[in-house]
Amino acid sequence: RRLKLPPGPKGLPIVGNWFQLPAQRETVKTYNRWAEQYGDIVHVKDFGRYVFILNSLKAVDDLLEKRSNIYSSRPQFIMFHKLMGFGETTTFLPYGDKWRKHRTLFNQQMNKRAIDQFEGSQYEAIEELLRSILNSPTRTHEHFRHMTGSIVLRFAYGYKAKAKDDPIYGVLNSNGAAFARAIIPGAFLVDNIPILRYVPDWFPGAEFKKFATETRKRLQHSRELPFQTVKAELRAGNASPSFMANALTELGTDDESNEDVQAVKWVANAFWAAGTDTTAATIAAFIQAMGTFPATMKKAQKEIDDVVGHTRFPEFNDRSALPYLDAILKETMRWAPIFPAALPHSTTVDDVYEGYQIPAGSIVIPNVWRILKDPETYPDPSVFRPERFLPDENGGICEKDPTLTGAFGYGRRICAGKNLADATVWLAIATLLWAFDFSDPRDENGKKLDPKVPPPPGAFFAPQKYTMDITPRSKEIEALIREGA
Numbered sequence: 130r131r132l133k134l135p136p137g138p139k140g141l142p143i144v145g146n147w148f149q150l151p152a153q154r155e156t157v158k159t160y161n162r163w164a165e166q167y168g169d170i171v172h173v174k175d176f177g178r179y180v181f182i183l184n185s186l187k188a189v190d191d192l193l194e195k196r197s198n199i200y201s202s203r204p205q206f207i208m209f210h211k212l213m214g215f216g217e218t219t220t221f222l223p224y225g226d227k228w229r230k231h232r233t234l235f236n237q238q239m240n241k242r243a244i245d246q247f248e249g250s251q252y253e254a255i256e257e258l259l260r261s262i263l264n265s266p267t268r269t270h271e272h273f274r275h276m277t278g279s280i281v282l283r284f285a286y287g288y289k290a291k292a293k294d295d296p297i298y299g300v301l302n303s304n305g306a307a308f309a310r311a312i313i314p315g316a317f318l319v320d321n322i323p324i325l326r327y328v329p330d331w332f333p334g335a336e337f338k339k340f341a342t343e344t345r346k347r348l349q350h351s352r353e354l355p356f357q358t359v360k361a362e363l364r365a366g367n368a369s370p371s372f373m374a375n376a377l378t379e380l381g382t383d384d385e386s387n388e389d390v391q392a393v394k395w396v397a398n399a400f401w402a403a404g405t406d407t408t409a410a411t412i413a414a415f416i417q418a419m420g421t422f423p424a425t426m427k428k429a430q431k432e433i434d435d436v437v438g439h440t441r442f443p444e445f446n447d448r449s450a451l452p453y454l455d456a457i458l459k460e461t462m463r464w465a466p467i468f469p470a471a472l473p474h475s476t477t478v479d480d481v482y483e484g485y486q487i488p489a490g491s492i493v494i495p496n497v498w499r500i501l502k503d504p505e506t507y508p509d510p511s512v513f514r515p516e517r518f519l520p521d522e523n524g525g526i527c528e529k530d531p532t533l534t535g536a537f538g539y540g541r542r543i544c545a546g547k548n549l550a551d552a553t554v555w556l557a558i559a560t561l562l563w564a565f566d567f568s569d570p571r572d573e574n575g576k577k578l579d580p581k582v583p584p585p586p587g588a589f590f591a592p593q594k595y596t597m598d599i600t601p602r603s604k605e606i607e608a609l610i611r612e613g614a
């Protein structure tokens with residue numbers, strides 16, 4: 130404790146830097162400004178909590194990767210984690226046995242063989258996407274969400290969503306607004322003045338308790354409804370293969386007092402919560418890049434035409450023959466990382482790094498945006514250039530794979546669904562490039578989009594709403610899309 134803390138902006142007594150913390154505005158801009166001023170590791174204080182922002186690949190590698198045994202917990206907030214109940218989801222569990230159980234369940238379902246079993250539902254979802262784009266090309270964002278949502282639902286529960294307005298979406302999304310509000314540190318006073326959680330519900334100013342109770346109820350319903358459906362199907366012997374059906378069958382019980390059954394329910398829910406918008410946003414960023422960089426799009430389409438032609442849909446088996454597409458996938462995740470600051474980690478014991486103290490319980494935030502836009506690692510970072518990930522004339526690849534340097538996070542908390550995300554995004558890239566030409570992305574006022582993709586205001590990169598010209602690449606392809614495979 131006698132060691133100094135890393136440099137950072139000066140705070141006020143008691144509240145620390147609470148007023149300067151970016152909440153949902155200017156997150157990356159604020160972190161970058163502090164990085165310029167104070168260096169690779171910046172310290173700020175949020176009331177009594179120590180917060181460290183890591184601004185370089187070296188710092189995240191040294192701490193979140195090499196010391197991941199002590200940098201893999203999550204900060205815990207009273208409102209979000211305890212009162213609303215989000216603290217039980219895989220993503221926000223503290224490091225420990227419960228979290229390990231969740232990750233084991235994830236790993237069993239996220240290996241390549243398990244994902245391959247769901248290829249059929251991925252093909253169905255992508256074909257529906259193509260037809261939807263043909264019919265209403267201005268509503269791509271909605272189509273992407275339905276596509277990724279239906280894949281995740283098939284995967285998690287064996288449920289086949291009928292259309293974009295399937296009632297299950299309403300149930301699973303019912304907490305979106307509450308989540309977005311509560312995830313902002315300090316959004317509720319009770320987080321910084323914990324004793325407030327004990328004020329009676331009728332007390333003036335205690336509306337947060339009602340808000341928390343309602344959120345908790347909706348969260349429980351979104352876990353229960355699909356669970357009860359799969360349970361009934363299993364008992365009737367007509368359950369489709371899915372994560373939940375397989376896991377319950379393996380456990381040999383659906384008894385809800387069993388801890389393992391509870392874990393299965395939460396993990397299935399995390400598939401939805403963590404896997405739908407993330408994947409859809411990545412695909413939206415990809416077509417924005419294609420519309421903005423037409424030479425790259427043409428080059429990729431030539432590669433696909435040579436391997437696939439216009440008389441069949443691309444398939445996963447084509448992947449090894451399409452190296453440029455893999456490079457496009459990596460470049461999409463670098464160019465527009467959808468979690469510009471990943472998710473905050475926290476430390477479980479006191480640590481020392483480069484002569485600075487990092488107390489147990491500190492919040493540690495990786496500045497992913499800065500790392501993936503560092504010109505030392507990725508020259509001309511704002512340019513979408515997949516070639517950076519292909520072997521150069523000496524056969525070496527000089528630029529680091531962004532799926533390993535931040536786009537999926539770090540260490541033991543690295544994205545639990547990255548194999549499914551990789552498969553879905555790859556299939557979307559291959560099939561969309563095979564099917565359509567994209568051009569002239571523009572915002573809602575018809576203004577051309579900034580090709581440099583500015584950092585998002587908050588902690589999640591939801592590509593801004595845009596439209597673009599989307600046209601089928603040939604009559605044969607259009608006919609195939611209308612017919613289906």
Ligand code: HEM
Binds near residue numbers: 472538539545554
């Ligand atoms: C392109 C799509 C996706 C991206 C870019 C992405 C990115 C991320 C990132 C940055 C994190 C935080 C890692 C950290 O804290 O260091 C994360 C965590 C997580 N992701 Fe993903 N993700 C994607 C898709 C998915 C999918 C499809 C699923 C599941 C079906 C999923 C499940 C999870 C879970 C459960 C966690 C929390 C892991 C933990 O805390 O142990 N993600 N993801």
